[in-house]
Amino acid sequence: MDAVVETRKLSTRAKAALGGAVALIGALLFWWFAPSGSSQTVGADQVTISTVTRGTFDDFIPLRARVTPLLTVYIDAVEGGRVEKMLVEDGATVAQGQPIALLSNAELQLSTLARQTEVEQQINNMRSQELALAQTRLANERAVLEADLALDKARRQYEREKPLAGKGFVTAKQFSDTEADYRYRARNLAALRRSQATDARLQTSQLSQQQAAAQSMQSGLSIARANLDALQLRAPVAGQLSGFSVQVGQSLQRGERVGQIDSPGRNKLIAGVDEFYLGRVQLQQRAGLDFGGKRYAAKVTKIYPQVQNGQFQVDLQFVGAEPANIQRGQTMQARLTLGDPAPALLVPNGAFYNETGGNWIFVVTPDGGSAVKRQVRLGRRNSEFIEVLEGLEAGEKVLTSPYTGYADKTRLDLTK
Incomplete structure (x- = not known):
């Protein structure tokens, strides 16, 4: 007869030790691969990856300017009275001192x-x-x-x-x-x-x-x-009369505004500039604009330092000839030059700057699997590029899309 083979079983102590080892290994693996509070996983297709390059930095800012008359003189009723007679119509070209309306009081x-x-x-x-x-x-x-x-x-x-x-x-x-x-x-x-x-x-x-x-x-x-x-309203200067809508029989109060006269044939541009450039915009700085296939030159003639909605305003006056057939209120694109072109290390301009203020940026690792937060120092910027002063090298890749929700992270894991 065959002999009975006795099966050897693990002791209870050995089973407990083996279970503890497996649990410890699992915890270590979870700690290693699980995302930490300082990192976050994002899709590579949800961010914009740009390359740091060397090139020429053109120190300019784009402006959206509005055409307005170079000189506007307002007409007020010095004395109140009843309008007896209209001598000119709205939109007419008037000479200095020309009567435009007659009042009675x-x-x-x-x-x-x-x-x-x-x-x-x-x-x-x-x-x-x-x-x-x-x-x-x-x-x-x-x-x-x-x-x-x-x-x-x-x-x-x-x-x-x-x-x-x-x-x-x-x-x-x-x-x-x-x-x-x-x-x-x-x-x-x-x-x-x-x-x-x-x-x-x-x-x-x-x-x-x-x-x-x-x-x-x-x-x-x-x-x-x-x-x-003064009951006889006169044009204070020569130009085009506008906003003159009074009617015969109308009663005007003392000091009431009745119209304005715009300088004929001469215009200026009013543009809003981001408050970031308030300390860099100076009088007499040059600007250029393209209109009708031609390039026209302008210069800064006045700066309004009051900031509203994150912008301050500047007046631009044409240097030499100005575009023909431009209308009051028309908008034009201009480029305000802040400095001379210079070679620099460049990173494409993006919405990330609004979150970081140019103090740090996410740099993509060489394997492309993650992006790590790095302290940098960024300088001047225009609508296309930002000047890199410290912290980056040419050829490195960075994230230039918005950092909304990532500002408190130190690493982003990029998934395909």
Whole structure:
């Protein structure tokens, strides 16, 4: 008979040890292959992979500019009134000072006439005062002349009697009276001259004040007449009238805007620039634009530093000839040059810059299986490329698509 073969079984302790080893190996494999919190798996077709290259960096920014008149002068109603007559139509070309509408304002006309009458009365009163001052000055001069004549007579009488009184031919009383009269005439003449000088000084000051007051009244009357003349609306400058939509019979308030005049044949461009370039845009910088198959040059003439919706505005003025047949409000594409072209290491411009600010970027590993976060330093940028200053080498591949949802990751696993 065959012998019974005894089967040897693992002990309970051995089974426990083998199960623990298998569990440990599984945990290690899961830890190795499972994605960590700092990594994420994404499809290669969901990102944009670009190559770092060497080339020439053209330091420019594209602009979308709007055509507007080079000079715009607004027309306001200086005085309110009722529109009586329209002299030109909206869109007409007007000359400087040309009447464009006629207003009426009975209250202003009456007040101007009353003001004119009042001013004329005051001026007549001042003329009467000037006449009285002149007459007083003449009377003072006449009094001085008479006193001087009397003094001269008294002096001659005194000089005649003095030697005679010494010889006894003229009584002492008579000579004493003559001497006293002579001294009185001298003091009287001196007093009159002092009074005349004082009166002349006061009269001169009073006349100056009256003349200044008269000039002020004349100026006020001129302003009143100018306000009355302002009822006739005139073109302040030559150009094309626009926005002039008032109608006969319409009542206009003081200061109400009634239209504007645009400079004829001359235009400028207003463009919005990203606030990132606020410190780099300067006056007189050059810009170029293509229109109708031709290249036109322009320059920055004004910078508006106020930032709204992430942009500030600049004015561009054409250098030399400007495109023909362009219309107000038309948009044009322009390129604003910020610096000279220079050789540089370049990475294509992409939406990643909005997430990183140019401080880091995802670099694709040589095997193409993942992308690793790397600190870099990026410089100038235009609509096509960004200048690389540090952290990348030519030929490396980087992700330039948006980093939305990846900003807190250090590695991206790329799947086919």
